[in-house]
Amino acid sequence: MNNPNKITVLRVLSALFLLLLACSPLASSAQAAADTDTKIDAVLSVDVSTSMNESDVNKVSFEAMKMFVDMASVQGDKIGVVAYTDQVLREKALLKMNSVQDKKDLKAFIDQLTRGPYTDVGVGVGEAVKVLDSGAEQGHVPLIVLLTDGNNSLAPGKTQEQSDKELNAAVQKAKDKGIPIYTIGLNADGQLNKAVIEKIAKDTNAKSFVTSSADDLPQILSEIYASHLKLKVVPLTGFTANGQFQDVTVQIPNSSVLEANISIMSSKPVEVKLLNPAGQEQTIPSDKLIYSASNAYSLLKILNPAQGDWKLKIKGVPKEKININLIYNYDVQVSMQVSSSNSYKPGDSVSVKASLQSNGQNVTDAELYKNAKSTLIVTDLDTKKTQELPLTTSVQGIEGSMKVAEAHEYELKVKVENTNFVRESAPAKISAKGSQGSAPAQTQTEGNPPGEKVNWVARGSWIAGIVVLIAAALFAWSAWKRANKGFFGQMVIEIKDEDTGDRTPPQYRKLNAFKGKCQLHQLLQLAPEFAETKQIVLKPGAGDTVLLYNESGCVIEKGGRVFDASKGKELKNNDRIKITLQNVNKSITLEYIK
Known part of the structure; x- marks a missing residue:
């Protein structure tokens, strides 16, 4: 049997080794590559004011959001929804897409959205940032999509100055956290304040779109999805339907395509067939073909498609215009190597090599390199100026160099772009400011004979430094373990209206999506009326238990007896508790089951 203490020591030593490696000069020449399969955390924040009844009669905005959901990866992406007027009307916390049913559930939620009076863009942005902030997953790429159809129309009692202050604060928070806010302005009545939505996107390093027709929204959502994941929308040949099957060729250029997303935009239903490169008709849907249809689009997702020409057959309503787009999701990254030196100076040449990896x-x-353009992006960290230098690209690799202009620090990245995708390597930094710090301590003075005493003061300092590193590694490892401890089981939630006696059906919330801790408010889908439950926190306990911490004013009882959970209360399998809220006359029953 393995000794747990021995395993712990090995883990700590491994962590220390990695820490020392990261601090060594060799780290600057290590390969830098992006994650293999990038996942997203996206919040769709949509204006549901009553003015949208005129600018979006057919609720195409809802259809566009549903298409975004369908385009998400089959597993792993997280998507939330905020429906706002001058307040949050409906909200769905970030939900991980792990199955077709998960997507159906989220699309059903979107279909149930209703309209309300007034508009306050600051509310839509602020709440979206909160949802993303509370449910984002480490390693996922965050984004917000904001859709509005006009200027603010504030309720009595709120000033434009107050709204602007809230909006600016929310945008600044998104900027600080690296969250891009893509904005879509639906300018059907010409009243859109373009300057505001363009500034929101610009300030958060995103893109802004303006359209006068809601029919353009599915196309725009496709472009946002592709742009954020550094992919490209490839328009396929569109046509006017004649009531018969019409053929469209879908080229899968290489074997590195993870998913091919084919979106078919039509305001009328279409019928779809698909033949693989061998001419065999495919079963739709199947484990490799995911098909979803809506009022404004149909989307066919081909998983790990074979290389070659596929034939898409589409039958539409006669005289109906049909547009088709294709987005490839690639399992391709750029790995970069930079020649390492601690003594760069102006005039020196820095060689760079890179390759595409899967x-x-x-x-x-060779198809991935065909017609690809590679550039070296050099940013002078002192002047903040950036330049792009061409690199030589071939199937043998990507090569080039830069000449150091000034005694500054620089950041280098390799960008590879072809007709289907854009990829960038992780950045590497070099310095031409000269050697920093003193020379290493010598154990023997020059000219001294062998056997001279070792400089134990210098060696003692070095040993003390190692001890500090070990202590830091132990502390960091312990903190990481606590912060990332996983949950087991799920919570069964029932909500009772104490005025009417009405009780919701049991809702099952799996806990394994959270690491380290989760707020009860997150399990309640971040509903605004339950905001006070942010102060009720769940953490993993020993032996597959859950620890409940209460810092709110809510009253918590078990078996009819009130208990204090300010310092933590252990919940075991089948334990059932009641939480009486203070701000609304409702109570919540929680049951923990493994």
Whole structure:
């Protein structure tokens, strides 16, 4: 049997080794590559004011959001929804897409959204940032999509100055956290304040779109999805339907395509068939073909498609215009190597090599390099100026160099772009400011004979430094373990209206989506009326238990007896508690089951 203490020591030593490696000069020449399969955390924040009844009669905005959901990866992406007027009308916390049913549930929620009076863009932005902030997952790429159809129309009692202050604060928070806010302005009546939505996007390093027709929204959502994941929308040949099957060729250029998303925009239903490169008709849907249809679009997702020409057959209503777009999701990254030196100076040449990789292996498919353009992006960290230098690109690799202009620090990235995707390597930094710090301590003075005493003061300092590193590694490892401890089981939630006696059906919330802790408010889908439950926190306990901490004013009882959970209360399998809220006359029953 393995000794747990021995395993712990090995883990700590491994962590220390990695820490020392990261601090060593070799780290600057290590390969830098992006994650293999990028996942997103997206919040769709949509204006549901009554003015949208005129600018979006057919609720195409809802259809566009549903298409965004369908385009998300089959597993792993997280999507939330905020429906706002001058307040939050409905909200769905970030929900992880792990199945087709998860997407159906979220799309059903979107279909149930209703309209309300007034408009306050600051509310839509602020709440979206909160939802993303409370449910984002480490390693996922965050984004917000904000859709509005006009200027603010504030309720009595709120000034434009107050709204502007709230909006600016929310945008600044998004900027500080690196959350881009893509804005879509639906300018059907010409009343859109373009300057405001363009500034929101610009300040958060995103893009802004303006359209006069709601029919353009599915196309725009496609472009946002592709842009954020550094992919490209490839328009396929559109046509006017004649009531018969019409053929469209879908080219899968190489074997590195993870997913091919084919979106078919039509305001009338279409019928779809698909033939693989061998001419065999495919079963739709199947485990490799996911198909979803709506009032404004149909989307066909091909998983791990074979390389070659696929034939898409579409039958539409006669005289109906049909547009088709294709987005490839690639399992391709850029790995970069930079020549390492601690003594760069102006005039020196820095050589750079890079390659395309898939699953950690160099890609040898010539089609991926064909017509690809590679550039070295050099940012002077002292002047903040950026330039792009051309690199030589071939299936043998990507090569080039830069000349150091000034005694400054620089950041280098390699960008590879072809007709289907854009990829960038992780950045590497070099310095031409000269050697920093003193020379290493010598154990023997020059000219002294062998056997001279070792400089134990210097060695003692070095040993003390190692001890500090070990202590830091132990502390960091312990903190990381606590922060990332996983949950087991799920919570069964029932909400009772104490005025009417009405009780919701049991809602099951799996806990394994959270690491370290979660707020009860998150389990309640961040509903605004239950905001006070932010102060009720769940943490993983020993032996598959859950620890409940209460810092709110809510009253918590078990078996009819009130208890204090300010310092934590252990919940075991089948434990059932009642939480009486203070701000609304409702109570929440929680049951923990493994």
